[in-house]
Amino acid sequence: MSQRVVITGMGVMTSLGKDLDTFWSNLMAGKSGVSVIESFDVSEYTTRIAASIKDFNPEDYFDRKEARRMDRFVQFGCAAGLMALKDAGITIGENVDPESIGVYIGSGIGGLGTWEEQHTILLEKGPRRVSPFFIPMMIANMASGQLSILTGAKGPNSTTVTACATGSHTIGDSMRLIMHGEADVMICGGAESTIYPIGLAGFCAMRAMSTRNEEPEKASRPYDIDRDGFVMGEGAGVLILESLEHAQKRGAHIYAEVIGYGRSGDAHHMTDPDPDGAARCMARAMKDAAIEPEAIDYINTHGTSTPVGDKSETIAIKKALGDHAYKVAVSSTKSMTGHMLGAAGGVEAIICALTLQNGMIAPTINLDNQDPECDLDYVPNVARQANVNVAMSNSFGFGGHNATIILRKYEA
Known part of the structure; x- marks a missing residue:
């Protein structure tokens, strides 16, 4: 086991x-x-x-x-x-x-x-x-x-x-x-x-x-x-x-449990993301975690603020989560931290763990006029109190490298 x-x-x-x-x-x-x-x-x-x-x-x-x-x-x-x-x-x-x-x-x-x-x-x-x-x-x-x-x-x-x-x-x-x-x-x-x-x-x-x-x-x-x-x-x-x-x-304090991990490759383009690759990555993470899309309460997105990337990830989330995509809270903390490149996934996993512990979702700031093609709940501008039991974090890299981590509120 x-x-x-x-x-x-x-x-x-x-x-x-x-x-x-x-x-x-x-x-x-x-x-x-x-x-x-x-x-x-x-x-x-x-x-x-x-x-x-x-x-x-x-x-x-x-x-x-x-x-x-x-x-x-x-x-x-x-x-x-x-x-x-x-x-x-x-x-x-x-x-x-x-x-x-x-x-x-x-x-x-x-x-x-x-x-x-x-x-x-x-x-x-x-x-x-x-x-x-x-x-x-x-x-x-x-x-x-x-x-x-x-x-x-x-x-x-x-x-x-x-x-x-x-x-x-x-x-x-x-x-x-x-x-x-x-x-x-x-x-x-x-x-x-x-x-x-x-x-x-x-x-x-x-x-x-x-x-x-x-x-x-x-x-x-x-x-x-x-x-x-x-x-x-x-x-x-x-x-x-x-x-x-x-x-x-050793009696350690536990922030959260890591329950799922997905990886995929776009095999598409050096810098232009393919939503299918990101969707497969999220699906693999959910399969690894043995959960259905409806279990996801929050997604910390890759959300870099590029015209193509944000639209592509939105499409991918809808492919991976189906109708539940419109019910899940989604935010990009890169609106505040900037894009930390290779460090982004570590920082954003920490954000997800703190979200599970504190019951607060970080906002997507500067979201003043939402793109109609980006039509999910991006928690605009103001942090939101919420009971989050399962959080997903997405990271996508040049070369078509995709990684998704799923964390769950710890229960003994």
Whole structure:
């Protein structure tokens, strides 16, 4: 018999807050984390805004030597991971066997800032001046690697890179590792930091981002008729997954149970989503959870605020849930956090867990004039009190990668 898997700890690093309480409070208030980019000159860019994390000091979490050897995405992932372990009341080697706890933190892009910095040094000063830490700082697996080194976690250690589906894939794969008895505890989620000249330029060239530069807080507007693209975010969302038996033995607080995981590939287009692939992903997650569509009370959507993406996901939800799609509450918290790319799935799973615990649904802000082709209940602008027993989180990535996680309110 496979293990039941529960969430016992969570940590966030976002533009809305660098701890759970601040983050949740700002979500419930419908606050936007989007502002004008100040970390470099954006005057020549078509998009000049992002959901940047302000006043982040890595030395609040690691000593200076360690921090200098980490890319910013690794710093975010490790900081959120340490917060999640503290929230779960876990001290590895004391109340958890080091060999039974693993790390699975993904990143959609990895150390883009380090890459850009060291490439500039190469061009300006030559190859002998490139840092010996360039490669180990930049590669996408280093949030998992560094966190295991910092904490002593010796169990399964891996990384997923599936663009914007990354965070959800790490949670689902970690659930399976626990269910199959390969670990008792997994530290999982996603981390991302791409708000750099090259990252901004790349997305601008795709014409994928909002150019509502004069009104940053209103730029991310999923399902609104006037949406014009996504807003880049950064940060991390890390969860502690644990077998129910292990959690009960140590008297852990349980936020929610992870009951379903679905994966699919569009096999369609590099960047243009196919609603059939997303619908199959949701259906597989519901089958895995052994529930019918009518059991779903809330969906945290991928909802990026792109004209094509929001419409495609709306179609997919209706395909997967049938008539129940019109009865379920749906919201996109990217309207507030921006699109955190590989970190999005981790953060949004945390939002779902807090929704189950607190009985409050985060709104889709800036939804002032709903697109007629996006015709579901998107919880516009104001948080809503509701009894949510089952929540679904969707994440879809470039390349046609789809991931869906289903959480349920914990019952012993």
